[in-house]
Amino acid sequence: MSIRRPQGTQDFLPRQTVYWQYMEKKIRDLCRVCGYEEIRTPVFEATELFQRGVGAATDIVNKEMFTFEDKGGRSLTLRPEGTASVARAYAENKLYGQTPPWKLYYLAPMFRHEKPQAGRFHQFHQFGAEALGTSDPLADAEIIWLAWTLGAKLGLKGLSLRLNSVGCPVCRPGHIAALSAFLRPLAGELCEDCRARLDKNPLRVLDCKKESCQKATANAPALPGSLCPDCREHFAAARSYLEAMDIPYQLDERLVRGLDYYCKTAFEILAPGLGAQNAVCGGGRYDGLVQEIGGPPSPGVGFALGLERLLGALAEQGAALPVSGPPCYVLATLGETARRRGAALAAELRAAGFTVLMDLQGRTLKSQLKLADRKQAAFTLILGEDELERGAALVRDMRTGEQREIPLAELARAMEDMT
Ligand SMILES: [Zn+2]
Ligand SMILES: [Zn+2]
Incomplete structure (x- = not known):
């Protein structure tokens, strides 16, 4: 179960x-x-x-x-x-x-x-x-x-x-005494809870939401007066x-x-x-x-x-609470060598304060790019064998579809400029 x-x-x-x-x-x-x-x-x-x-x-x-x-x-x-x-x-x-x-x-x-x-x-x-x-x-x-x-x-x-x-x-004691004296003859008209309150806490009778009690106490002595x-x-x-x-x-x-x-x-x-x-x-x-x-x-x-x-x-009231965080990057990799280099790159970028997500299910590159859609990533960083050889990553702007290659050493600086 x-x-x-x-x-x-x-x-x-x-x-x-x-x-x-x-x-x-x-x-x-x-x-x-x-x-x-x-x-x-x-x-x-x-x-x-x-x-x-x-x-x-x-x-x-x-x-x-x-x-x-x-x-x-x-x-x-x-x-x-x-x-x-x-x-x-x-x-x-x-x-x-x-x-x-x-x-x-x-x-x-x-x-x-x-x-x-x-x-x-x-x-x-x-x-x-x-x-x-x-x-x-x-x-x-x-x-x-x-x-x-x-x-x-x-x-x-x-x-x-x-x-x-x-x-x-x-x-308050004087007020409660006056209130009790007023309420006691009305006990029969009050709800069960209020009858119990008569002894313990008569003030609370005034607070009862039941219509019959409100009616019965309409002329009760009011606090501000005393x-x-x-x-x-x-x-x-x-x-x-x-x-x-x-x-x-x-x-x-x-x-x-x-x-x-x-x-x-x-x-x-x-x-x-x-x-x-x-x-x-x-x-x-x-x-x-x-x-x-x-x-x-x-x-x-x-x-x-x-x-x-x-x-x-x-x-x-249909009030929209504006919830928007900093943009998120999805780092997609192709092949195990690129994935290992990608893990190091993600660690570096996260330490610098960027939100970087990587696939954790061994998905294909195409599925990794879908993750970017699902997470509404602002940018995707793509690290394939070719890019790796050149010491660079392909950066795709998810809104415009534009992409360009940026050397890894300049990536953090470039991301700072993009956001
Ligand atoms: Zn007082
Ligand atoms: Zn009541």
């Missing part, structure tokens, strides 16, 4: 990885100009990190984690998201002691055991950026600018930004920076985000074609997270963006 890849995983073949590489380059370039540096954390972590850092009441922790025991009986989990790991690394490496803020980003696979459906995978990939050690509202605006600008740079059209403030430990002066001031400043940077946003009082550690700024970026439930990017401020996982109190703000979703949105 043939072995197949596990459910919910994908193979990315070369025709796809060129797009991933293109997207990843855009991301890295953008992070660099914003002063974000890359961090790489382990693929698995102690399960407790996610229970505390993501929240025991969330779907991610309750239903979707790949958890296993190591040989010593310790519970480990394949990371379902990146922020908890970055916060752990920040605390564990005592980065808070070294002139914060730290502006970090990751590009990494994540693992969630979600119901298989279109566009959802058990292994998927996220780009995330986190600014740790700063509560400055300009950091919030900067992080939103980064996420927003990436979509624009990749050619994504019709993006919209939804923005809210979800309060802080000072003002913000404390500190949260109000922070939100106003973040908005003024966004306006100064010309980023359009829509206020959305029902935007609460799924994770417990968010506070103050919360945002989502939506792309048309993915549906209202399907933000391409979500993020916000999480001032309580580092402390929650055992570090010192350290504010932070960040976002995560699903790369499969981003590519999906680009495909949906």
